[in-house]
């Protein structure tokens with residue numbers, strides 16, 4: 001569940017991202033009643049197994065729900081909870097079509113599991129770093145790739161030059177050479193390398209980089225999505 005909204009006297013509207021149908025809107029009737037048959041199972045970030053009734057409305061109706069994973073440890077840590085909220089918000093904004101996108105679905109599940117500490121960011125079993133900026137950006141880059149808006153990183157997005165890539169242009173949708181940098185901003189070799197490595201390795205082993213490089217990478221992803229997906233995302237961390 002990406003988000004839930006109060007509706008009417010006792011209902012909830014749910015914004016869901018599903019493996020088989022992509023974005024779904026559903027209504028859970030009576031979910032806010034004290035003795036609702038849904039119990040405490042309709043919580044944000046929960047991974048759910050839902051039975052939905054499809055009527056004439058755009059909203060499906062929840063008829064049954066089982067929890068697949070509630071990520072309980074994620075909920076007890078502020079930074080992990082904030083990271084989960086930003087990730088779900090990014091999925092909500094970037095993947096608005098009601099069509100399946102298994103890579104995006106699997107990516108979100110992996111990130112939530114990582115934030116919950118099921119998998120460690122550094123192989124130490126503690127999950128440390130999963131809620132940090134580098135993993136948040138690696139998630140965002142992979143999500144952009146899954147949505148079809150991955151920035152061009154191999155050669156100048158304007159002229160195709162492979163050497164002397166010094167900037168990034170959101171309008172061009174990728175790295176740019178010095179001759180094409182006029183509408184872009186400076187991108188350090190470290191930030192460029194971070195983006196390439198983050199896309200190439202599993203989320204659980206996202207590369208690290210300096211704060212300055214990470215902020216450049218964040219700007220690169222944000223401007224690409226603003227220009228090409230017309231989506232404005234909140235700060236990554």
Ligand SMILES: [Zn+2]
Nearest residue numbers: 156159177180
């Ligand atoms: Zn160029």
